[in-house]
Amino acid sequence: MNTFNCIAEDVKLGENVRLSKFINLYGCEIGDETKVGAFVEIQKNASVGRRCKISSHTFICEGVTIEDNVFIGHGVTFTNDSYPRATKANGELQTESDWKVESTIIRKGASIGSGATILPNLEIGENAIVGAGAVITKSVPANSVVAGNPAKVLRYVDSEPAAQADAAPIPFLDLVTPHRELETELTDAFRHGLRTAGFVGGPIVENFEAAFAEFCNAKHSVAVSSGTDALRFAIMACGVQPGDVVLTVPNTFIATVEAISQARAIPEFVDIDERTYNMSVVMLQRYLEKQCIRERSGRLVSLRTGRPVTAVIPVHLYGQMADMDAILNLAERYNLIVIEDACQAHGAEYFSKKQNRWMKAGTMGSAAAFSFYPGKNLGACGEGGAVTTDSAEIAEKIKCLRDHGQVKKYQHDVEGYNGRLDTIQAAILHTKLPHLSAWNAERRDRAAEYNRLMEREEVVHLPYEPSWSRAVYHLYVVRTNNREEMITHLKNAGIGTGIHYPVPLHLQKAYVSLSYNLGDFPVTEAVSSEILSIPMFPQLTAVQQARVVREMVSFAREKASGPVQLPENTVTEEAIKTA
Numbered sequence: 001m002n003t004f005n006c007i008a009e010d011v012k013l014g015e016n017v018r019l020s021k022f023i024n025l026y027g028c029e030i031g032d033e034t035k036v037g038a039f040v041e042i043q044k045n046a047s048v049g050r051r052c053k054i055s056s057h058t059f060i061c062e063g064v065t066i067e068d069n070v071f072i073g074h075g076v077t078f079t080n081d082s083y084p085r086a087t088k089a090n091g092e093l094q095t096e097s098d099w100k101v102e103s104t105i106i107r108k109g110a111s112i113g114s115g116a117t118i119l120p121n122l123e124i125g126e127n128a129i130v131g132a133g134a135v136i137t138k139s140v141p142a143n144s145v146v147a148g149n150p151a152k153v154l155r156y157v158d159s160e161p162a163a164q165a166d167a168a169p170i171p172f173l174d175l176v177t178p179h180r181e182l183e184t185e186l187t188d189a190f191r192h193g194l195r196t197a198g199f200v201g202g203p204i205v206e207n208f209e210a211a212f213a214e215f216c217n218a219k220h221s222v223a224v225s226s227g228t229d230a231l232r233f234a235i236m237a238c239g240v241q242p243g244d245v246v247l248t249v250p251n252t253f254i255a256t257v258e259a260i261s262q263a264r265a266i267p268e269f270v271d272i273d274e275r276t277y278n279m280s281v282v283m284l285q286r287y288l289e290k291q292c293i294r295e296r297s298g299r300l301v302s303l304r305t306g307r308p309v310t311a312v313i314p315v316h317l318y319g320q321m322a323d324m325d326a327i328l329n330l331a332e333r334y335n336l337i338v339i340e341d342a343c344q345a346h347g348a349e350y351f352s353k354k355q356n357r358w359m360k361a362g363t364m365g366s367a368a369a370f371s372f373y374p375g376k377n378l379g380a381c382g383e384g385g386a387v388t389t390d391s392a393e394i395a396e397k398i399k400c401l402r403d404h405g406q407v408k409k410y411q412h413d414v415e416g417y418n419g420r421l422d423t424i425q426a427a428i429l430h431t432k433l434p435h436l437s438a439w440n441a442e443r444r445d446r447a448a449e450y451n452r453l454m455e456r457e458e459v460v461h462l463p464y465e466p467s468w469s470r471a472v473y474h475l476y477v478v479r480t481n482n483r484e485e486m487i488t489h490l491k492n493a494g495i496g497t498g499i500h501y502p503v504p505l506h507l508q509k510a511y512v513s514l515s516y517n518l519g520d521f522p523v524t525e526a527v528s529s530e531i532l533s534i535p536m537f538p539q540l541t542a543v544q545q546a547r548v549v550r551e552m553v554s555f556a557r558e559k560a561s562g563p564v565q566l567p568e569n570t571v572t573e574e575a576i577k578t579a
């Protein structure tokens, strides 16, 4: 000990601990042969193992456990409260009893670079290396090298566990990790729901609605019980009448079409664009010009069904928006209501030349539907959905429809539905919402990494993102001419995949009554047998992506398969626009 140190009596020091000057220690434990540099503070209930090196100016707070043989660089900061506040609700300064300590564990052999900041409630795995200046926001796998803000896995150092990680299955979607990362906050939200017992409606739902509207840049958001309900209510509230024709695409989840027919309208399809897989504006224009007549009254009538065509639902599939300027122009010309199916596109953006600005999914049509199904970019721990709109009138109609058509208690102006979002799901969604932008950014990074890895390999067609789009990659969809075998190969390598969607809706048994035939929508039909969704989620690591690509490349080399060749005469939107 020396006179420049402040070492409380309750500190437990092991044998041969070497302490520099200007150290502040209280209530902590330090193991044998550990060396502590100058200006280090270690707080109560923190423990440092044996043979560790703690460099100068580091702050180790309560709740931190450092195992043996750990290296900590200069000026490393630990934290132990995800939501610190200076004052209580009544304005008084918080005291120690208000502090909720979260724990952090640094497993043996890990090294933390100088200037790193470690957020609480996470684990840094054995032998992991954290780069200087990194900000650690989630647990770090053993033997990985991480860097950046927020830190990401760059690679693994050679070791047995690393080899095991390389053989571990890669799921198509990982729903466990994000929930584990937010477990404390989500459990708090759930507990609050239980303790207040306001399970349906009330301020928790309203607060989420306001926050989601703000996220989308929309004036209103009305929370409902699913994306399907959101679509159905939007169709009804926007004024589509029973018997009207509503246009959409055959390459979407069945819910888009279910919502149309359950609103007692008639679905008709237009084909998709070969490259974006979204509604083709060329085909929409062709449909409106060639497959409809305008009656004297100005009413647009479908030649196919003889019914008035009143609305169009572009689907922002896979997280990428449809070409909305072009669709809105056609809709204006033909007097169509536009409802966005944004169920896969929370936060996706479109550069509108008309408006000369980037616009978010959910703000371009009269109304838009979102799904909060668990696997969505913003997912509930159950079912959920929302409609966004700038119209107060549409928002009010949807509030009425979701609540048995009530305008006030037991006064039912129309027959409605039981279609509300429950309070616990609203609280869970509100807890997750602040993370959505970061998750979307991760998805974009993961997509860029796949593009980088596969660009030169030429084994599959990559997703196409036009310059007017900022997609949020709900799915990363490639196209190959040997899909089924590739799926089997990836499955045998422990890699999960999906197909979105294998059978176009016009060919589904459920829609035989619509009387469509094979050959009616050639692009959708071709695409549906070739598209393949590969693992995509924010927590996917670069190492996992490299393995997915390695397996795809080795399969393609072995089978001499490759990307699908687009037919010579394929008319792409791009070709039309540049012609």
Ligand SMILES: Cc1ncc(COP(=O)(O)O)c(C=O)c1O
Pocket (backbone or CB within 6 Å): 226, 227, 228, 229, 231, 252, 253, 255, 256, 315, 341, 343, 344, 370, 371, 372, 373, 384, 385
């Ligand atoms: C494009 C699309 N539309 C609508 C829906 C329906 O949403 P939900 O499952 O929440 O009813 C989904 C959900 O998968 C979807 O992907």
